[in-house]
Amino acid sequence: MTELRVAVVGAGGRMGRMLVRAVAEERGCSLVGAVDRPESGTVGQDAGLLAGTPELGLAVTADPEVAFARAEAILDFTAPAATVAYARLTAERGLIHVVGTTGLGPGELAALREASARARVVQSGNMSLGVNLLAALVRKAAAALGPEWDIEIVEMHHRHKVDAPSGTALLLGEAAAAGREVALHERSVRGRDGHTGARRAGDIGFASLRGGTVIGEHAVVFAGAGERIELGHRAEDRALFARGAVAAALWARDRSPGLYGMADVLGLADV
Numbered sequence: 001m002t003e004l005r006v007a008v009v010g011a012g013g014r015m016g017r018m019l020v021r022a023v024a025e026e027r028g029c030s031l032v033g034a035v036d037r038p039e040s041g042t043v044g045q046d047a048g049l050l051a052g053t054p055e056l057g058l059a060v061t062a063d064p065e066v067a068f069a070r071a072e073a074i075l076d077f078t079a080p081a082a083t084v085a086y087a088r089l090t091a092e093r094g095l096i097h098v099v100g101t102t103g104l105g106p107g108e109l110a111a112l113r114e115a116s117a118r119a120r121v122v123q124s125g126n127m128s129l130g131v132n133l134l135a136a137l138v139r140k141a142a143a144a145l146g147p148e149w150d151i152e153i154v155e156m157h158h159r160h161k162v163d164a165p166s167g168t169a170l171l172l173g174e175a176a177a178a179g180r181e182v183a184l185h186e187r188s189v190r191g192r193d194g195h196t197g198a199r200r201a202g203d204i205g206f207a208s209l210r211g212g213t214v215i216g217e218h219a220v221v222f223a224g225a226g227e228r229i230e231l232g233h234r235a236e237d238r239a240l241f242a243r244g245a246v247a248a249a250l251w252a253r254d255r256s257p258g259l260y261g262m263a264d265v266l267g268l269a270d271v
């Protein structure tokens with residue numbers, strides 16, 4: 001099969017640089033475009049040199065039309081408004097759109113769903129095998145343990161992260177809610193402060209810690225009467241998410257337009 005032609009948006013960002021490197025290192029694909037905002041200070045620079053690989057002869061551009069001209073797949077770890085704008089372009093062109101951007105609200109998720117009528121969209125708050133397997137285990141544990149077990153999700157990330165709870169914490173919350181057959185938005189409690197009253201049975205709580213250089217740590221705590229179970233994951237290298245995104249793009253090549261998750265890519269949907 002010919003190499004998958006990939007463009008990276010947000011190519012100057014922490015994840016963008018990882019994505020450029022992952023594409024350069026993966027034999028099944030080649031980088032044909034790199035985009036970032038003029039404010040990023042990276043436009044005009046060689047995408048490879050920025051990412052710490054040998055020079056690729058491909059400059060970062062501020063114009064997605066230029067970067068997408070030859071692309072079959074877009075890797076997008078940027079910001080919610082940018083992701084919605086790119087979804088319009090990927091739908092128009094029937095491209096693969098791998099979305100790692102977190103902090104997407106209901107309107108932004110609806111825009112991705114709309115785009116998926118024509119684009120192959122793979123969206124996940126976490127592209128790692130470990131976290132997606134953890135989500136499957138959390139769903140099973142929540143179903144097995146019943147509502148008398150309190151569920152709390154604790155996450156920690158580096159000081160630059162702008163959204164909370166993390167996309168991964170929400171993904172794990174959705175898994176717990178699915179196991180209990182409830183809607184997360186009706187049961188979730190985001191942080192506590194002051195006189196909160198006693199904990200409501202059946203709630204799913206979230207706590208977010210921010211600091212230092214932590215790449216991503218998550219623990220799902222099931223607290224019962226006199227005992228506690230903790231299921232957790234620690235990301236040790238951002239390259240993990242980038243490799244997952246590249247694997248998602250390659251997987252999506254043979255699919256029909258639609259909205260997919262990493263559980264589909266990793267074959268965990270029925271676990």
Ligand code: NAD
Nearest residue numbers: 010012013014015036040077078082100102125126127241
């Ligand atoms: P970052 O701030 O380092 O990088 C974001 C990049 O996007 C910047 O270079 C910025 O200039 C660029 N950008 C923003 N708007 C743009 C636009 N309109 N057009 C082009 N580029 C634009 O942030 P980061 O740490 O790389 O994280 C990016 C996103 O990825 C966040 O939402 C983060 O939570 C998410 N993330 C997801 C996973 C996952 O596995 N799903 C893993 C890590 C991070």
